[in-house]
Amino acid sequence: MTDPDTTQVDKTLDCSGLLCPLPVYKAALALAAMGPGEVLELVCTDPGSLEDVPAMARQRGDRLISAERRGATQVFLVEKGAA
Amino acid sequence: MMADQARPKRIALVASKGTLDMAYPPLILATTAVSLGWEAGIYFTFYGLDIINRHRFQRLKVASLANPSGPIQLPNLLGAIPGATKAATTMMRKWMRRAAMPSIPEFIDMAQGLGVRFFACSTTMGVMGVGESDLIDGCDIAGAAAFLDFAADSDVQLFV
Numbered sequence: 001m002t003d004p005d006t007t008q009v010d011k012t013l014d015c016s017g018l019l020c021p022l023p024v025y026k027a028a029l030a031l032a033a034m035g036p037g038e039v040l041e042l043v044c045t046d047p048g049s050l051e052d053v054p055a056m057a058r059q060r061g062d063r064l065i066s067a068e069r070r071g072a073t074q075v076f077l078v079e080k081g082a083a
Numbered sequence: 084m085m086a087d088q089a090r091p092k093r094i095a096l097v098a099s100k101g102t103l104d105m106a107y108p109p110l111i112l113a114t115t116a117v118s119l120g121w122e123a124g125i126y127f128t129f130y131g132l133d134i135i136n137r138h139r140f141q142r143l144k145v146a147s148l149a150n151p152s153g154p155i156q157l158p159n160l161l162g163a164i165p166g167a168t169k170a171a172t173t174m175m176r177k178w179m180r181r182a183a184m185p186s187i188p189e190f191i192d193m194a195q196g197l198g199v200r201f202f203a204c205s206t207t208m209g210v211m212g213v214g215e216s217d218l219i220d221g222c223d224i225a226g227a228a229a230f231l232d233f234a235a236d237s238d239v240q241l242f243v
Binding site for chain 1: 092111114115118119120121182183184193
């Protein structure tokens with residue numbers, strides 16, 4: 001299992017203040033520009049993101065390394081899949 | 084469960100309403116679907132055709148009449164007064180801007196930019212006198228059979 005604390009982040013995307021579908025839309029654009037195995041750190045404040053980002057990773061074939069709540073903020077680490 | 088690798092998932096949406104509020108859900112769902120790697124298509128029919136009518140898509144309105152959930156709460160009698168629709172529309176636009184939500188034209192750009200297919204209902208065009216040159220760019224004019232052909236190979240179908 002990958003340890004989120006030691007995972008190397010290749011790109012960070014701050015979606016604070018954005019509502020669905022913008023975090024998923026912007027994350028998909030960011031992931032499209034990244035290579036397989038690279039890690040996107042995604043910062044969200046939309047409470048729906050707690051369900052949306054894991055669903056996005058599942059549907060896209062990426063791997064959700066971690067989902068962490070920090071107060072009103074959620075921080076996700078997503079490893080881009082092979083596709 | 085493993086995703087079907089043979090083809091991407093697909094969503095087929097029908098947009099049948101032409102008010103500002105009801106233009107959002109099909110565009111949000113389609114934009115999300117393509118962000119997930121799915122294929123997506125929206126069939127714009129009846130009043131929904133206004134969403135891709137180049138003379139109207141930037142000026143969609145929120146109904147102030149017979150809309151008990153609208154941005155301004157008015158009895159129907161007052162909802163009919165001049166300016167009430169404009170007030171409801173202005174309020175909805177303000178909500179959207181405050182929430183950093185894209186406008187309908189912006190959502191259309193986002194959706195088409197990621198490959199969402201837009202189908203314009205040919206019957207609606209004939210009934211309402213809308214020509215091909217009245218549509219925004221990038222729409223396929225299609226009848227029910229063509230849309231059902233697209234929808235038959237879809238995993239999710241929604242009527243809005």
